[in-house]
Amino acid sequence: MTITPAISMRDVRFAYKPTYPILRVDELTILPGRRIFLHGPSGGGKTTLLSLISGVLVPQRGSITVLGHDLTRLSASARDTLRGSQIGYIFQGFNLIPYLTVAENIALPCDLHPIRRARIVAPTLSEEVVRLARLLDIRTHLKSPVTHLSTGQQQRVAIARAVIGSPALVIADEPTSSLDTDRRDAFLALLTEVISEAKKRNDVETTLVFVSHDRSLATHFDEALSLAEISGGYESAEVTSV
Amino acid sequence: MTLLRLAFKSLRARSLSTTLTIFSIGLSIMLLVGVDRLRGATQVGFSGTLSRTDLIVGARGGGLPLLLSSIFHIGNASNNISWGTYQHFAHHRAVAWTIPISMGDSYHGYRVVATDDNFYAHYQYRRDKFLSFAQGHAPQGVFDVVLGAEAAQRLHDHMGRQIVLAHGIEEKSIFNHETTPFTVVGILAPTATPVDRAVYITLLGDEAMHFGWTDGTPPAIGEASPKLDLSKLKVDEITCFLLGAKSRVSTLYLQREINTYKPEPLTSIIPAYTLQELWGLFDYADTALSLVSGAVLVVGLLAMLIALYTALNERRREIAILRAVGLHARQIFLLFLVESTLIATAGTALGIVSVYSLLFALRGTIESRFGLPIALVGLSTRVELYALATVVCGALLGTIPALRAYRNSLVDGLNTP
Numbered sequence: 106m107t108i109t110p111a112i113s114m115r116d117v118r119f120a121y122k123p124t125y126p127i128l129r130v131d132e133l134t135i136l137p138g139r140r141i142f143l144h145g146p147s148g149g150g151k152t153t154l155l156s157l158i159s160g161v162l163v164p165q166r167g168s169i170t171v172l173g174h175d176l177t178r179l180s181a182s183a184r185d186t187l188r189g190s191q192i193g194y195i196f197q198g199f200n201l202i203p204y205l206t207v208a209e210n211i212a213l214p215c216d217l218h219p220i221r222r223a224r225i226v227a228p229t230l231s232e233e234v235v236r237l238a239r240l241l242d243i244r245t246h247l248k249s250p251v252t253h254l255s256t257g258q259q260q261r262v263a264i265a266r267a268v269i270g271s272p273a274l275v276i277a278d279e280p281t282s283s284l285d286t287d288r289r290d291a292f293l294a295l296l297t298e299v300i301s302e303a304k305k306r307n308d309v310e311t312t313l314v315f316v317s318h319d320r321s322l323a324t325h326f327d328e329a330l331s332l333a334e335i336s337g338g339y340e341s342a343e344v345t346s347v
Numbered sequence: 348m349t350l351l352r353l354a355f356k357s358l359r360a361r362s363l364s365t366t367l368t369i370f371s372i373g374l375s376i377m378l379l380v381g382v383d384r385l386r387g388a389t390q391v392g393f394s395g396t397l398s399r400t401d402l403i404v405g406a407r408g409g410g411l412p413l414l415l416s417s418i419f420h421i422g423n424a425s426n427n428i429s430w431g432t433y434q435h436f437a438h439h440r441a442v443a444w445t446i447p448i449s450m451g452d453s454y455h456g457y458r459v460v461a462t463d464d465n466f467y468a469h470y471q472y473r474r475d476k477f478l479s480f481a482q483g484h485a486p487q488g489v490f491d492v493v494l495g496a497e498a499a500q501r502l503h504d505h506m507g508r509q510i511v512l513a514h515g516i517e518e519k520s521i522f523n524h525e526t527t528p529f530t531v532v533g534i535l536a537p538t539a540t541p542v543d544r545a546v547y548i549t550l551l552g553d554e555a556m557h558f559g560w561t562d563g564t565p566p567a568i569g570e571a572s573p574k575l576d577l578s579k580l581k582v583d584e585i586t587c588f589l590l591g592a593k594s595r596v597s598t599l600y601l602q603r604e605i606n607t608y609k610p611e612p613l614t615s616i617i618p619a620y621t622l623q624e625l626w627g628l629f630d631y632a633d634t635a636l637s638l639v640s641g642a643v644l645v646v647g648l649l650a651m652l653i654a655l656y657t658a659l660n661e662r663r664r665e666i667a668i669l670r671a672v673g674l675h676a677r678q679i680f681l682l683f684l685v686e687s688t689l690i691a692t693a694g695t696a697l698g699i700v701s702v703y704s705l706l707f708a709l710r711g712t713i714e715s716r717f718g719l720p721i722a723l724v725g726l727s728t729r730v731e732l733y734a735l736a737t738v739v740c741g742a743l744l745g746t747i748p749a750l751r752a753y754r755n756s757l758v759d760g761l762n763t764p
Contacts, residue, residue, distance in 0.1 A: 156760035161670060182675045189673010194761065196671070199664050202353075204360030214672045216349050266672070278761070 109173050111137040111274055111312040112158055117167030119157060128153050130167070133335050137273070138310030140297070142323045145332030151316045154332065155278050158314070159192055160184030172273050190218040193267030195277040200263035201251040208234050208247040211265045214272075221270025237265040240302070241295060257288045264296055268311075271303045277315045281322070293325050350678060353669075354685040361658065368651045369694045375647030376698025376737060377705075379640040380730050384706060386633055387727065388719035393626055395473035395720065396540045397589075397618050400446075401598045404428070404436065404605055405587035407612035414621045417448060417587045419541050420458040423516070424450070427584035432611045436590065441597040444469045446589040449553050449582075452524070453516045457498040458545040461553035461585075469591060472540045473720060482506055483533030486549050489577060492529035493547040496537035506531055512546075512556065514565075522565070524556045527575070539718025554580045590615075644737065648744055651690050655683065655748040659755070666756045679756045683749035684742060691741020695734045 112135040119128040128150045135141055145151040156162040157169055160176045161184075169176045172191050176184055188194075193214070201210045211234045215222040227233040238244045241261040246254055254262065260280055267275050277296070281289040300311050315326060323329040358365045397418050405413040406426030415421040437445045446469055449461040460466075467485045470478050483506055486493050492512075494504055504510065509528045513520030529548060537543055558580065559566055559573040566572040592598045598617065605615040666679055674682075706713070710721040 152760075152762050156762070159671070159761060161760040182677070185670070185673050185675045188671070194671035196668070196761070200668065202665055202668055204356045205353075209356075217673055 108136060110134045110170070111139070111172060111310075112314070113170040114157075115168050117157065117164045117169060119153060119162065119164045123165075128157070128164075130154070130335050133330075135312060135314065137312050140300070140313040140325075140327045141315065142326035142329040143314060143316045143332060144320050144323065144329060145316065145318065147318050149318075149332050151318075151332055152278055155194075155276055155314070155316060159188045159194060159276060161188070186218070189214060190220040191273045193269075193272040193275040195260070195263045195267045195275070195280045197279040198256065198259075198283040200266070201254075201259055203251060205251070206247065207238070207243065207249055207251055207254065207262050210251060210262055211237060211247075211269055214266060215270050218270070221272065224270045226271075233269060234265070237269060237299070240299060241265050256283050257292070260284065260292055261295065264292075264299055268299050268303055271311065273310070274312045274314070275300060277313070279317055280315075281317065281319070289322075293322065297325065350682050350685060354682055354689060357665075357682075358686055358689060364654045364658070365690065368654045368690050369697060371650045372644075372647040372691060372694025372737070372741070373697035373701065375640075375644040376695050376733070377702040378643050379733055380699055380702045381706070382636050382640045383727070383729055383733070384702070384721070385719060386636065388713075388721050390626060392473070392539065392719050394619070394622050396622065397470075397472055398474050399469075399471040399591060400589045400618050401592040401595070402590040402602055402605070402615045403587060403618050403621075404590055404613055404615045407614050410614065410616040410621050411625060413587065413614055413616055414618060414625065416450070417589070418618070420450075420460075420545060424586045427586055428588070428613065429584055429611060430582050432608070432613070433585055433588055435610075436588075436605065439601070441593055441601055443591045443593045445591070446470060447550060447585045448587050448589070449550055449585045451516070451586070452512050452514055452553070452556065453520065454498070454510060454512050454546045455502055457495065457502075458516065459512050459548060459553070460545045461548050461550045463550055466547070470542070470589070472538055472542070476538070478538065478542065479536045481534045481536040483531070486532055486547065486552065488530075488532075489549060489552045489555050489580070490527065490529045491532040491549065491552070493533040493535060494531060495535050495543040495545045495547070497543035498546055499534045504531055506534070512548075514556075526572075527556045527558075537715055539714060539720075550582045550585070551577075551580050554582055647694070648691070648737070648740055651687060651694075651741060652744045652747060655687055655690075655745065656751070659748055659751055662752070663755055663759055666752060667759055667761050670756055671761055676753050676756045680749045680753040683752045684745045687745025687748070688738065688742045691738045691745070694741075695737045699730065699734060 112133065114130045114133040116132070117128070117130040121127060143151065153162065157164055158171060160171065160179070163177060171187070174187055179187065201207075202213070205213070208231070212230055215225065215230050215233075222230060225233040227236050234247065235244065238247055241264055243254075243258055243261050243265070246258060251259065251262070260283070263280065267277070280296075281292055284292055296313075300313055303311055315322070403413055403417050405417060405424055406428055408425040412422055412425070416424045433445070433447055436442060444465055446465045447463055450458055452459040464485055467478050481496065483493070492510065498504075508531045510531065511528050512524050514522040514524060529552065535542065555575060555577070558575050590601070592601055602615045602617065605613050669679060669682075670676070706721050713719050713721050
């Protein structure tokens with residue numbers, strides 16, 4: 106029996122300008138439930154790759170299948186809906202909508218997507234927000250405007266928003282680069298904990314793709330990939346086990 | 348629904364720029380609607396200068412000069428009407444009332460209008476208002492004078508004061524009727540019509556001032572001026588008269604009869620028509636005012652465009668986050684469109700509410716000071732049209748930043764610059 110991969114890319118070429126290809130992935134397969142570390146230097150096309158996986162950008166060539174959907178065959182709005190309802194996304198910094206409170210920021214994906222709302226653990230959305238906030242130690246800040254939070258707290262709010270309603274895929278794009286070492290380790294521990302907690306409760310295989318230029322973080326993950334390997338040569342990307 | 352909430356909260360977060368933009372649109376709307384309402388009031392006030400008068404009759408001449416000289420006290424009548432002719436029409440069977448008017452003298456620049464009691468009984472303005480006295484009563488004696496409200500206020504004349512009228516209508520008269528001083532016996536209540544800017548005496552009073560004169564000139568120096576004998580006073584001529592017909596229907600044939608009156612060449616006009624004709628002269632000023640206030644509105648809307656557009660760059664990160672949580676690119680477009688529409692709507696509402704409360708609060712002052720009957724002018728379809736046009740224009744202008752945000756969201760993707 107073959108398992109449907111969470112992410113599968115084949116023969117993908119992407120360029121912002123036609124003559125200047127910026128990304129090329131011959132083959133990449135990520136199995137569901139895995140926690141993947143993707144290493145790449147700054148400006149190496151990591152965010153572009155993540156934009157392709159999350160369906161914001163479309164490759165000029167090749168196919169990308171995410172959670173069983175061939176993105177190249179989906180309409181733009183179907184890709185948007187898939188991203189909103191099945192993917193949690195954590196940015197490098199400034200993760201939050203400045204004019205919403207912390208609680209509203211966390212609840213946003215569930216407000217927009219009934220599928221995610223249906224998967225919450227607590228009986229009501231506000232209880233779910235409180236539950237996650239308690240888990241991430243931002244309970245007391247729920248009513249505050251996001252500008253009153255420290256960078257570390259903001260990143261924890263970002264985790265809460267990414268995992269609320271148990272999406273099948275969580276993508277984190279350099280989420281720790283604005284944190285110091287102590288906070289970085291705490292952040293990683295929390296992220297891992299929250300995702301495995303979601304897995305326990307919901308029995309869903311949440312896949313985590315974590316991108317960073319900091320190779321030392323690789324030890325926290327099941328697998329480590331290098332962007333140079335998957336996009337550099339003509340050979341298919343090698344999966345290196347840690 | 349979520350979009351509307353997002354748009355609302357986003358606007359609230361940028362409250363300073365949002366408030367300023369709403370205010371600038373509100374002020375533009377205030378100006379536009381205010382000008383429109385005041386113009387409406389001006390027209391109502393103007394056409395209400397004289398009402399319920401069916402005809403104005405004067406010596407043969409133009410209709411507009413007759414209206415200007417008899418009602419607005421501008422310019423001179425070309426000729427007089429004999430007392431006999433006036434009596435003929437005053438007792439005409441189709442005529443309900445007449446107001447004889449004789450002019451030619453002035454008092455500190457205000458016209459002296461010689462008339463009789465019919466003036467106080469029948470002169471009507473602004474549809475159904477009659478003249479009334481703030482103090483005193485109508486002139487009864489030959490040397491009684493009644494002041495219009497403005498004349499009384501400007502000249503600080505009070506009851507019982509003796510005043511000397513001047514011959515001719517020039518501001519600085521070379522000849523004063525010093526031998527025949529008049530006593531103030533009444534002051535008219537303000538009407539906000541030209542009635543306020545005149546003083547009123549009796550027809551005989553007018554004759555008394557000119558007693559012993561021949562062909563409009565006083566007795567020469569050295570020439571013996573005859574002693575004033577009140578019993579010898581009689582009215583020979585008047586300048587014009589106002590006429591109320593017994594029935595509206597008879598107005599037209601009365602007019603024809605007067606205009607073709609054989610013994611004396613006369614002109615009669617229907618004041619409502621001629622007032623309208625006169626109003627037409629002000630039309631271009633009207634259009635200019637509307638154009639200026641329209642231009643101010645355009646500036647207000649452009650201020651909104653600038654405020655929304657300059658905020659775009661700092662909102663790219665926000666757009667990326669919204670895209671990441673699954674907002675479609677067209678929803679980003681819609682979000683920005685909703686924001687501009689909300690601003691335009693709020694500004695319009697603010698403008699209309701404040702201009703109407705202002706007009707309502709100041710209606711008394713405006714009416715008494717400027718003679719504009721604001722209270723008579725309510726909401727009009729024109730204002731509703733302005734409001735609708737502003738909101739639509741706001742939404743249309745909003746498509747510019749919205750399109751830009753839409754394109755940004757496609758190009759930037761999840762990049763947060």
